[in-house]
Amino acid sequence: MRSRVALEPLAEEPGGGEEDAARRRTGLHAALHRWARLLSGGGAAGDDARSAPDLRVLLSVLACPLSPVPILPRLPRHVASSAQYIIEQFRATTGCGKLDDGAVKSMYASGRVRLSMLQEPSGGGGGGGRGGHGHEGSFVLWQLAPSMWLVxxxxxxxxxxxxxxxxxxxxxxxxxxxxxxxxxxxxxRRALQGLDPVTIASIFSTAEHAGEKQVDGEDCFVLRLDVGPSVLSSWSDGTAEVIRHGLTGFFSQRSGLLARLEDSQLTRIQSPGVAAMYWETTIASSMSDYRAVDGGVAVAHAGTSTAHLARFGVGVRAARVVTRMEESWTIDDVAFNVPGLGPDAFIPPEEVRRSRSYGAAIAAGK
Structure with a gap:
């Protein structure tokens, strides 16, 4: 499982004495198994030995999770509910109507990140007990309307x-x-963190108004989306069943901007003859420093994401083992209509195109 927070199916890394066991595991199950090994230390000892596994978990969860909801076809814009009113206010505040008309076909963004494991406040067992130092790095993102991207x-x-x-x-x-x-x-998901107002408006265009809540001292409207059973079923993989996944946006009543984004996924692992285990992944992102870029579109230039990766069920020593991690980011550059950027730049690696999962996905989309 991978965070999309959403956690996507991963293939188990080959080799070692686990080769036979890996073949028996499906992709999503294999991913969770590997995460469990990394979080438990994988037999390593000492801070230096922990650094690489910690960084792998951090990158797996926070680097490139997907939105649980796809971009929806553009619908006629009319205000018929409180949720649609909130989205129209967001469009007006960010100026993303200037992008809606098709004048902007592509986008480029670059920025810096800092990833770190966090100490569990309760001091409980599991991966959350490691404080650790932060890992610094950078990222680049390219997008081509409406649904091609590369990070x-x-x-x-x-x-x-x-x-x-x-x-x-x-x-x-x-x-x-x-x-x-x-x-x-x-x-x-990174595009939804205040970076791409058009995609944010599209994703939340069918959301339900779920009330109001104060976030970081800001009164916000709450919009909620829950993934349907048929979609959850398509994410499930053999012994791994995705039970639920929801996405919540908190839009400032004062500014109309997206102030916070939360999503949570619960997955059940049930192998024959083995008690079920559950994994719950939650990511909460707070956005700040909205500034106008090309064409006057407001984009969030800074923010923080905090992720909780929890395991519980029979066989887990503690009632609930929680690993907490954090990413802080700063956007250095944003540009629209990148010269020369076309569909060829978004062709998947050959390893992906040759895989059965890619062929099945293409066939399902026809």
Missing amino acids: EMSVAGQSVAAGSDGRVAWRRTPWLGAHAARGGSRPL
Whole structure:
């Protein structure tokens, strides 16, 4: 599982005495198994030995999660509910109507990140007990309307990449290789973190108004989206069942801007003859420093994401083992209508295109 927070299916890394066991695990189950090994230390000892596994978990969860909801076809804009009113206010405040008319076809953004494991406040067991130092790095993101994107991130010598060719999303890491994600093409969650107002408006265009809440001292309208059962089923993989996934946006009543983004996914692992185990991944992102860029469109230039990765069920020593991690980011540059950027730049790696999961995803989309 990978965070999309959403956690996408990963192929188990080959080799070692676990080869036979890995073949018996499905992609999502294999990903969770590997995360459990990394979080438990994998037999390593000492701060230096912990650094690489910690960084792998941080990059797996925070570097390039997907939105749980795809970009929806553009609908006639009319205000018929409080949720639609909130989105229209967001469009007006960010100026993204200037992008809606098709004048902007592509986008480029670059920035800096700092990733770190956090100490669990309760001092409980599990991965949350490691404070650790932060890992600094940078990322670049390219997008081509409406659904092609590519992101690359390099942190402390480790590089990961993810992308979408408009039909299938994929991810590549040095330790797991490249693979296609289940569920077809979806936006990068990072774009929803105040970076792409058009995508944010599209994603929340069918959301429900779920009340009001104060976030960091700001009164906000709450918009909620829950992924339907049929979509959750398409994400499930053999013994791994995605039970629920929801996305919540908090829009400032004062400014109309997206102030906070939260999503949570619960996955159940049930192998034959083994008690079920549950994984819950939650990511909360706070956005700030909205500034106008090309054409006067307001984009968030800074923010922080905090992720909680929880395991519970029979066989877990503690009632609930929680790992907490954080990413802070700063946007250095944003530009629209990048010269020469076309569909060829978003072709997935050959390893992805040759995979059965990619072929199945293409067939399902026809």
